[in-house]
Amino acid sequence: MTPGDPVESDVAVVVEGIPADTAMLVVQRGSKAGSRFALDNDVVTAGRHPDSDIFLDDITVSRRHAELRRVTDGTWLACDTGSLNGTYLNRQRIETAILSSGDELQIGKFKLVFLLGGDGA
Structure with a gap:
């Protein structure tokens, strides 16, 4: 955000009863605040391209911005795919990082x- 941009408030994230072995992303800030995206494939794409699994329509988001990847032990990775503005995990710019339940991912x-449901929630 730059000075003069409207201030956006964060949406409280309250999700109860996520089944074990289920992962999701909940939009906390942005035009889709409150939206939930189930991570139900081993690779989930996020970006401004209409074919993205998680379509984030804003100029701050690259067409093919990031991927979320489930590895064999059920761990999830966040991977930047060469985006212009970067992908951030808990306010740190990343290339690839392991996700834990409650982590904040910023894309644009x-x-x-x-x-993450089960033990990870």
């Missing part, structure tokens, strides 16, 4: 919270 101006 969108803030998303990663939630």
Whole structure:
């Protein structure tokens, strides 16, 4: 955000009863605040391209911005795919990082919270 931009408030993330072995992203800030995206494939794409699994329509988001990847032990990775503005995990710019339940992922101006069911929630 730059000075003069409207201030966006974060949406409280309250999700109960996420089944074990289920992961999701909940948009906390951005035009889709409150939206939930189930991570139900081993690779989930996020970006401004209409074919993205998680379509984030804003100029601050690259067409093919990031991927979320489930590895064999059920761990999830966040991976930047060469985006212009970067992908951030808990306010640190990343290339690839392991996700934990409650982590905050930032893609462009969108803030998303990663939630994992079962023991990870």
